[in-house]
Amino acid sequence: MAYKSLLTVATSPNGLDPSVTAAAALAIHNDAHLDALALGIDRTQVGYSYVGSGAVIIAAAMDRAEEDARATEKGLNAAIAAQSPGLRYAVETAICQIGALIDVVASRARYADLVVLPRPYGKDIGIESEAVVEAALFNGMAPVLIVPDKGMPAPDPRNIVLAWNQSREALVAARRAMPFLKRADKVSIVVIDPPAHGPERSDPGGLLCQFLVRHGVRAEVTVLAKTMPRVSDVLARHLRDVDSDLLVMGAYGHSRLREAILGGATRDMLEAAEIPVFLAH
Known part of the structure; x- marks a missing residue:
């Protein structure tokens, strides 16, 4: 598409x-x-x-x-x-x-x-x-x-980070962002603190990576430990470390009311967004 x-x-x-x-x-x-x-x-x-x-x-x-x-x-x-x-x-x-x-x-x-x-x-x-x-x-x-306030440097982001947590929202975001992903030089599928007993426990992000590669996406998987209190903090630091120019993520995995009151990855990332963020639900 x-x-x-x-x-x-x-x-x-x-x-x-x-x-x-x-x-x-x-x-x-x-x-x-x-x-x-x-x-x-x-x-x-x-x-x-x-x-x-x-x-x-x-x-x-x-x-x-x-x-x-x-x-x-x-x-x-x-x-x-x-x-x-x-x-x-x-x-x-x-x-x-x-x-x-x-x-x-x-x-x-x-x-x-x-x-x-x-x-x-x-x-x-x-x-x-x-x-x-x-x-x-x-x-x-x-x-x-x-x-973000400083704009989008180019219509074709070259270094994209895709936040992956095995959720429906994250998968929808990956599919909807395909035009961006296929044109990027590098797509890093980032998995933060994957569950030890989940369906992807032996290969976090592996099935998504295989799916994207078959579409011609230059994808790889990066697994990060949750070394900070919030997932959004770990993700934001990684975005700066790799000099990413686009973040793709599923939006509002929790209810909007819960995110509004308690906070959540979507709200936290948008409040501090330094690069464009692609969202889908």
């Missing part, structure tokens, strides 16, 4: 350049079409109000959402205008309440081969950014490429 239909979503006019530039470069490199969605979001949650005031509050909130949508659309068009003139793209603008955000994003993500988004955590980043990522992954059933 090739990435022929790409989607990026903007919920603010700020910080668009890294993700838009990455999405545009991928679209041109893959001879694909880029759809860009500018969202204005009504973030109010009217719990109770005096008689007659609710409609006024809602109307004012939607007016603000329209203003935000126009500002985001302007920023999105400016970021796209700075890209190669050969880019095929379309910009759509919509407004919605925060509760309807999932449906709006999912309806577009379902028909995209890859959704390219900015990092959903950080200073001055609203909760809607995380909701957009989750809507694309869970409801849109699309793989998501998270682009």
Whole structure:
């Protein structure tokens, strides 16, 4: 499968350049079409109000959402205008309440081969950014490429790390990332602290490596000990040690609520992402 239909979503006019530039470069490199969605979001949650005031509050909130949508659309068009003139793209603008955000994003993500988004955590980043990522992954059933603040150096990562824990999510991510994996110079399947009594106890990552090699992927297996409290810390250190330029991993192996409260590998990696992260669920 090739990435022929790409989607990026903007919920603010700020910080668009890294993700838009990455999405545009991928679209041109893959001879694909880029759809860009500018969202204005009504973030109010009217719990109770005096008689007659609710409609006024809602109307004012939607007016603000329209203003935000126009500002985001302007920023999105400016970021796209700075890209190669050969880019095929379309910009759509919509407004919605925060509760309807999932449906709006999912309806577009379902028909995209890859959704390219900015990092959903950080200073001055609203909760809607995380909701957009989750809507694309869970409801849109699309793989998501998270682009860090410093961008994506090249549309073809050469040194890829694939995090493997034998989970369904990790296998889906490996399959969905195949266009990247097949073009890479090196793909390192990283297994951290493999279970001593699992189905792959004698050859951790061996079956996945065999599967990828048969597709022409230059893959090898690296087994790491869990020498730090969190798996994400071990993985992040390894990414720096091998100078990787893309991480492929399954997303949200635990429930989203558990990750939000207690943390998890997905959230931890995205919060500290220094390189692009390819996610699938």
